[in-house]
Amino acid sequence: MSALSNLDEALAYKPPLIPARSQLFSLAPSGVGTPYQESLITLLVRTSRAHSVSPRRLIAEVFGKDPVVSKLAYGKFYRDLAGTMDGLGRYAEIFASAMEQLTAQNGLNRLTMLPWKDFFPFNGQGLLSRHPKWCPACLHQRNLAGEDTVFPLAWSIEPYQVCPEHNLLLEESCPSCGKAQPFIPHFPDLGICEYCHSHLAGFRSREKPSAFQLWFARAIGDMIMRQSDPNFTPSLDQFRDFIKRQVQVLTGGNRAEFCRLIGLNARALNGWLSKGERPAFTQFLALCYGLNIMPGNVFLGSTQTTAARSLPDNVKRRKPNPKLTIQNKNELEQTLKALIHDEGKPSVKKIARSIGLTPSSLRYWFPDLCAKLSMQHKISAMAHTESRLAQQRHRTEEVVMMLLAHRRYPSRRQVNYVLERENMSLAQSHVFNTYQNARRRVKMLY
Numbered sequence: 001m002s003a004l005s006n007l008d009e010a011l012a013y014k015p016p017l018i019p020a021r022s023q024l025f026s027l028a029p030s031g032v033g034t035p036y037q038e039s040l041i042t043l044l045v046r047t048s049r050a051h052s053v054s055p056r057r058l059i060a061e062v063f064g065k066d067p068v069v070s071k072l073a074y075g076k077f078y079r080d081l082a083g084t085m086d087g088l089g090r091y092a093e094i095f096a097s098a099m100e101q102l103t104a105q106n107g108l109n110r111l112t113m114l115p116w117k118d119f120f121p122f123n124g125q126g127l128l129s130r131h132p133k134w135c136p137a138c139l140h141q142r143n144l145a146g147e148d149t150v151f152p153l154a155w156s157i158e159p160y161q162v163c164p165e166h167n168l169l170l171e172e173s174c175p176s177c178g179k180a181q182p183f184i185p186h187f188p189d190l191g192i193c194e195y196c197h198s199h200l201a202g203f204r205s206r207e208k209p210s211a212f213q214l215w216f217a218r219a220i221g222d223m224i225m226r227q228s229d230p231n232f233t234p235s236l237d238q239f240r241d242f243i244k245r246q247v248q249v250l251t252g253g254n255r256a257e258f259c260r261l262i263g264l265n266a267r268a269l270n271g272w273l274s275k276g277e278r279p280a281f282t283q284f285l286a287l288c289y290g291l292n293i294m295p296g297n298v299f300l301g302s303t304q305t306t307a308a309r310s311l312p313d314n315v316k317r318r319k320p321n322p323k324l325t326i327q328n329k330n331e332l333e334q335t336l337k338a339l340i341h342d343e344g345k346p347s348v349k350k351i352a353r354s355i356g357l358t359p360s361s362l363r364y365w366f367p368d369l370c371a372k373l374s375m376q377h378k379i380s381a382m383a384h385t386e387s388r389l390a391q392q393r394h395r396t397e398e399v400v401m402m403l404l405a406h407r408r409y410p411s412r413r414q415v416n417y418v419l420e421r422e423n424m425s426l427a428q429s430h431v432f433n434t435y436q437n438a439r440r441r442v443k444m445l446y
Contacts, residue, residue, distance in 0.1 A: 022104035024062065025050045029111055030150045033228045035221025039086045039153040040096055040111040041183060042190060046148050047103070049188035056184055063098050082183035083132070086156040087124045088113040107230065111153060115227040119234045119278065126282040128156055131180040132190070133170040135163035139191050139201035149191035154220050159285060162209035164217045169209050175202030212289075212312050219288055219295055226296035238299045240273055246291060250308055262290025263311035286311055329365060336362075336369045345380035348373055392424055393434040400438040410439060 024047055031037040048055040060073040072081075072091075084091045092112040100108050109115070113127065120127065133155045142149060154160045155170065162169050173180050176198040185194045193200060226232050247269070251257040255273070256266040264286060271277035279287070288295050290308050324332070332355070339351060348370050352359045363370045399418045403410040415435055416426045426432045 022102065024102045026103040026105055029108070030148075031152060032110075033225065035154060035218075035225050036152040037154075037224050037228055038111060038150045039156050040092070040099065040108060041082065041085050041156075042149075042151045043108070043111060044085075044095070044099065045185070045188055045190055046150070047099075049148065053188070054186050055188050056186060059184065062102065063095070066094070066098060068094060069098065078184040079182040080130075083128050083130070083156065084124070085183070086112050086153060087128050088117045088120060089122065089124055110228055110230075113153075113157075113227075115232065116223075116234060119236060119239070120281055120284070121278045125280045126158060129158045129172075131172050132156075132183060133160075133172050134190075134200055135166055135168055135170055136175070136201045136203050137166035137168055138163060139199070140203075143191065143199065143201055149189050151190050153224050154217070157220050157281075159216050159282060160220045162213045162217045164214050164221070167209060167214075169206050169213075171200070171204070174198065174200060175204055210312075215289060216285060219285055222294040222296050232296070232299075234299050236276075236278065238301065239279070241301075242298050243269060243273065243287075258308075261308040261310065262287065264290070324365075332362075333366060333369070336366055336373065340369070340372060340376065345376045346373075347377045389430050392428070392431055395419075395422065395424070396431050396434040397438045400435065400442065404442060410435075410442070 027043060027047055027050060029038055029043055044058070045055045048058040051058065056073070056078055059069065059078075064070040064073050081091070085095045086092065092114050093109070096109040096112055096114060100106060113120075113124075132151065134151060135155070139149060160170070174193040174196060177193060177196040179193070179195050181190075181200070182194055185192070187194070187197075191200050192198075247253055247255055247258045250261065255269045259266050259268050264283070268283065272279055284295065288298065289311060292307070292309060335355070336351070339346060346354075348362055349359045351373070352362050359370075396415070396419065399415050400410040402418075403414055408414060412426055412435075419425055419431065424431055426435060
């Protein structure tokens with residue numbers, strides 16, 4: 001009987017399911033369910049550190065197997081555009097999906113603002129910062145504890161300007177060299193300056209944050225904490241129902257009076273309630289501030305307020321629009337026409353900076369002249385680049401022949417040793433191709 005029993009047990013035994021191995025280490029996201037939940041970019045950088053590889057190389061060689069991602073592996077994307085990986089657009093979807101597949105994890109879209117994709121405008125107006133921001137006290141604490149550097153998702157949001165835990169304004173430039181940081185660095189640690197390699201946890205004497213800024217930081221933290229719940233799905237219908245209830249209670253249905261109470265434009269509600277428009281991120285925060293309510297409570301269905309307050313300041317920081325007279329515009333037009341014949345072919349950005357204006361202002365007032373200047377600058381830059389590449393090719397051939405003249409074989413190591421001292425490298429494709437062609441010609445001669 002015991003033998004039969006053992007046989008039955010053996011036949012009934014089912015081995016445990018072993019999950020498929022992931023291509024990359026499956027690191028647990030930090031701070032999930034709290035206002036300090038880490039961002040997708042931080043998780044990617046921490047993953048590259050776990051593999052002892054540069055984040056940029058990880059994207060190019062592992063994520064780059066996707067043909068869409070392979071087109072993004074260039075300097076400007078890493079420096080300026082990769083911040084949208086934490087947003088609610090196409091890049092956020094691409095990298096969240098790729099990260100889930102490569103690490104065998106689910107729900108990584110909640111390390112971005114994608115849970116709000118169907119609520120805010122598609123262009124993410126007023127949502128993301130142009131450069132990384134950080135709290136030096138938070139970085140210092142993690143550094144002392146020997147923990148990985150983590151940038152919370154909240155730091156990626158433009159109106160999030162202050163750390164409510166340490167009551168400090170966030171920093172946007174290195175305390176040592178003063179430079180803004182790229183979103184995807186070369187070195188796998190967001191706490192190290194990309195340029196001078198000093199730690200970003202340095203403290204600087206700055207003004208104290210206002211109560212207005214602290215409220216916005218807590219409100220954004222509330223949004224991130226709520227979105228970590230898979231069941232949280234903010235919708236425009238819930239938002240419109242909430243507004244209608246507040247307008248009815250506070251002003252008896254008078255939309256213009258309601259807007260006046262909380263400091264919005266008198267027609268601000270018309271686009272949301274009558275035209276089906278989505279609220280910009282900063283408008284949504286302004287509304288919540290005016291009603292003194294946390295953003296997540298807007299979608300509960302039964303929330304009711306009984307008082308309103310006016311905004312003390314602008315939510316979104318804007319540069320003041322310059323005021324130009326007709327004479328100023330005429331003088332500017334003559335200056336731009338003269339620059340068309342300038343041998344240096346400056347860019348519109350450089351011209352605008354030299355005269356204290358923004359490039360968008362110049363393009364608005366003088367679209368045709370700016371288009372011509374941009375085209376000339378582009379052609380000049382391409383010619384300069386081609387000239388530089390030709391000089392590097394010529395120099396590579398010279399180095400090969402120079403080594404042969406000294407009876408030394410032009411190996412890769414020997415040639416690269418000389419080129420690196422002239423800010424060149426065989427890692428550059430045009431230099432390497434020139435080196436190979438030169439070596440083939442040498443073999444044919446000998």
